[in-house]
Amino acid sequence: MxxxxxxxxxxxxxxxxxxxxxxxxxxxxxxxxxxxxxxxxxxxxxxxxxxxxxxxxxxxxxxxxxxxxxxxxxxxxxxxxxxxxxxxxxxxxxxxxxxxxxxxxxxxxxxxxxxxxxxxxxxxxxxxxxxxxxxxxxxxxxxxxxxxxxxxxxxxxxxxxYCRGGRLGQCLAHYIMGSGFIAYGTVMAIILLVGENWVRRSGRSPEWWDSWVIMLWGIVNTFTEHHGGDWSVKDMQHTILGVLWWAGGMLGIFLSRNNQRNVVPALIIILTGWAMANHAQALMISTEVHGMFGNTLLAAGLARIVEIAVFAPNYAAGPESSADADDAHSDHTLTVGESSTRTMAARAFRHLPPYLLTAAGLLFMSGTDEELQYAHDAGMDHVTYILIMFSLSFVIYTLIVGLINLYATSGRNAPSAPGQKGVDEGGIELSSPTGIRNNW
Structure with missing residues (x-):
């Protein structure tokens, strides 16, 4: 029954x-x-x-x-x-x-x-x-x-x-690109926190991958922003950003040969942030939100340059084997032999570029005409609106690093797991100055 x-x-x-x-x-x-x-x-x-x-x-x-x-x-x-x-x-x-x-x-x-x-x-x-x-x-x-x-x-x-009555184009631009920045920040966090050995095995520096994505996205953007007719200011700005990305991405790929680090992807992010911060908007709240998005993106690029130029570790040789010969030239986020002060500073600072990319992506996603018109009609000022977005970005980044930490400490990667591989055995943890597991 x-x-x-x-x-x-x-x-x-x-x-x-x-x-x-x-x-x-x-x-x-x-x-x-x-x-x-x-x-x-x-x-x-x-x-x-x-x-x-x-x-x-x-x-x-x-x-x-x-x-x-x-x-x-x-x-x-x-x-x-x-x-x-x-x-x-x-x-x-x-x-x-x-x-x-x-x-x-x-x-x-x-x-x-x-x-x-x-x-x-x-x-x-x-x-x-x-x-x-x-x-x-x-x-x-x-x-x-x-x-x-x-x-x-x-x-x-x-x-x-939302996204009806001719609004679809600007919705797609904001949501796709904003999501792209969040995805970029997520991948960067993975590489910086637990991806050292993957970078070593790939034989490519992180900027090689960044530059390819930027170049390909720039090619798409160059030919999809203008749909015929007269050129508007936004059409011209978005199209030239596409040109900037594929031209800069091409240079970044060339400079990344032989597994070399370079700052071109970070420079492209800075220029994109500057352009977005100066994007003309109809509403004051829209101008302020786009300005904060651009400044956050600019800060992310500057933080990436500092991470590469100041906190990037020395290259250290891997295990003595022919298979690992090229690993001597790979990107070690934390290398044995660095001072403890420098290592602690690097561990703290490396969260800044991916977090700022995440925050910038969320700000851009929240910058559609309809969302900002709704906030304007509700009497919300730009300070409140921007702080709401930064609060959400903290939540999202907490989830990102929490999942990365879960991967590094669960299952076969748990410290007590049978046959768990350590740093020197090809595990997923970052190298630390003491040769023990990295408690980031």
């Missing part, structure tokens, strides 16, 4: 989910209806799952922790429940948009990951299919933070009704 009741309840929820849809047109009554408790639960539940739970599970999977499977299984169960709640709420209605369509597409990687996980737990086809399933499972899992970030952005856009 209880099973029948549960089945009927589930059927009712699914029916409600199908009955509730997004609409092509909304009345004033639909727009101004209050947001009910079910929708609030959906918002906070899915944000917690995709923003925290799934990235944590992904990191535990990378470190081969035994908590990976139960955490991801819980996340899948909760996100399916949140999916139903998102369609079962009453109250305010929303126009059809990317959020609802992308939610349906997300079922594909969720179910794929579930099926692959179950298959891997069976431990069959060890010599044939399983190795490929392991790689596919890892690949799909690594896309979860990107997919979750994208869907949360779509959700916020849908909730506020």
């Amino acid at each position: 209880a099973s029948t009741q549960r089945l009927l309840l589930l059927s009712a929820l699914v029916a409600g989910a199908r009955a509730h849809g997004h609409h092509h047109e909304l009345t004033d009554a639909d727009i101004h209806k209050p947001v009910d408790a079910i929708l609030w639960i959906h918002i906070f539940l899915q944000a917690a799952i995709w923003g925290v739970l799934f990235p944590t599970g992904m990191v535990l999977g990378l470190s081969k922790s035994r908590w990976h499977v139960p955490l991801q299984a819980t996340g899948i169960a909760l996100t399916l429940g949140g999916y139903i709640l998102g369609h079962a709420h009453k109250g305010r209605a929303f126009l059809m948009g990317a959020h609802g369509k992308f939610a349906n597409l997300l079922l594909i990687p969720i179910l794929a990951q579930l099926c692959l996980g179950i298959y891997l737990k069976l431990h069959i086809h060890e010599k044939s299919l399983r190795p490929y399933a392991v790689k596919l499972h890892g690949l799909v899992g690594k896309t979860y933070p990107i997919l979750g970030w994208t869907q949360m952005l779509f959700g916020a856009i849908t909730f506020r009704g």
Whole structure:
């Protein structure tokens, strides 16, 4: 009897989910209806799952922790429940948009990951299919933070009704580039905190990778900012920024040959920040927010130059082997032999460039015309608005470094893990002056 009741309840929820849809047109009554408790639960539940739970599970999977499977299984169960709640709420209605369509597409990687996980737990086809399933499972899992970030952005856009009526272009520019800066800061934090051995094995300096991304993005930007007709001031500024990026990126690639460090990517960030700080805007709050974004980006570039020129360690030879011969010329974030004072300063300072990039990205994402118009109409001044964004950037960067730390201290990387590899054995930790694990 209880099973029948549960089945009927589930059927009712699914029916409600199908009955509730997004609409092509909304009345004033639909727009101004209050947001009910079910929708609030959906918002906070899915944000917690995709923003925290799934990235944590992904990191535990990378470190081969035994908590990976139960955490991801819980996340899948909760996100399916949140999916139903998102369609079962009453109250305010929303126009059809990317959020609802992308939610349906997300079922594909969720179910794929579930099926692959179950298959891997069976431990069959060890010599044939399983190795490929392991790689596919890892690949799909690594896309979860990107997919979750994208869907949360779509959700916020849908909730506020933004990016419609000719606003799509400026939304894409702000959200894509802002997210790009946050991703840049995340990758930089990973390289600086736990990526030393990867940099050594790649045989390329960090600026080599930076310069390639900047050059390719500049090529795209050069040919996509102007759409015909008369050239506006913004068209000219955005297009020349594209030229700046591919020209500077090309120079950065050349100067990075033979695994050399250089400051060209940082200089490009500085020039971009200066240009954005002087970007003409219609509203005073918009001018101030864009100015703070530009100054933050400029500070990130300056901090990167200081990190390279002052705190970058000496190159130290790796283990005596032909395979590691080139490692003698790789980027050691903390090298044996440095003074303890210099090492402590480097450990503290290396968080500044990636954090400032994260803050700059969030400021740029918050600088769309509609967001700033809403803040202006609400009577919010630019100081309050900017401080809200910096507060959120602290939260995001805390999550970033928390996940990096979790990777460095969980599963096979835990200090007490059997067969745990130390610094000299090719582990993931940074070298420290005492040769012990780095407690950053």
